[in-house]
Amino acid sequence: MTGNTRTDIFLRTLAMLGLVALLGGCGEVTGQYKKGSQIMEPDMTLWQTIDAVVQQIPFTKAKLKNLLMTQLVEKDTSRVAIPNTAFQLYGGGPVKLADDVVISNVDLRIRHRAGHPGFLVLQIDGDCIDLDAVRQHYSNLKVTDRPRGISPEEATSYTAVLHWGKLSFSFKERNPNCVSSVAFAPELNEAGSAER
Incomplete structure (x- = not known):
């Protein structure tokens, strides 16, 4: 026994x-993410992600990589007719958010000049976010861009001016009822303004 x-x-x-x-x-x-999958899954909605991204200003590759849990790879612009000397360009994604919204592409642009806070565009797919949903979070929107009838890729953009800079929501002509991208354009900080 x-x-x-x-x-x-x-x-x-x-x-x-x-x-x-x-x-x-x-x-x-x-x-936080599924191993072996290319889609990262932060436990945030689009609106929480926007708030969290704003907290990362001035933008850096490392800050946004950690927040969005995606690799940001420097874009090769060597084959472009006019070489880019002003910005370092990074791309990444996709990132699946908690509300079934997908950030299909992360487009980060960081100026070589010191003091510049960077510029960020998140391409949006997945569940549709309409203009009414945007207005629930940002009521003071102004139309800042309109399609000119050239392409279905053109967009109507609605921009909120906030204490840190401008936040724009674009709606492409091919799907005018759903947000296609969110752009963050922070203002220059005092050091950056003084260097002009």
Whole structure:
């Protein structure tokens, strides 16, 4: 009987260790993102993401990479006819948010000049966010861009002027009822203004 008890204890211990190892490994898979998947899943809605992004001003690659849980890769502009000397350009995504909104592309632009806060555009897909939903969060919107009838990719943009700069929501002609992008244009800080 003692042999069975020791064997039972040994087997139970092995089973518990296996369970602990299994659960420990699952944390990586079911935590903030799914291992092996390209879609990261921060536990934030679009509106929470916007608020969190604003807290990252001035923008850096590292801050936004950590917040959005996506790799930001420097874009190769060497084949462009007019070389870009003003900005470092980074792209990343997709990022699936908690409200079934997907940031399909992260477009970060950081000026080479010191003191510039950067510029960020988040391309939006997934569940439709309409203008009424935007107005529930930002009531003081002004139309800052309109389509000119050239392409269905042109957009109507609605901009809120906030204490940190401008936040714009664009609605492309091909799907005019849903937000297609959110742009963050922070104002220059005092040091940046003085360097002009």
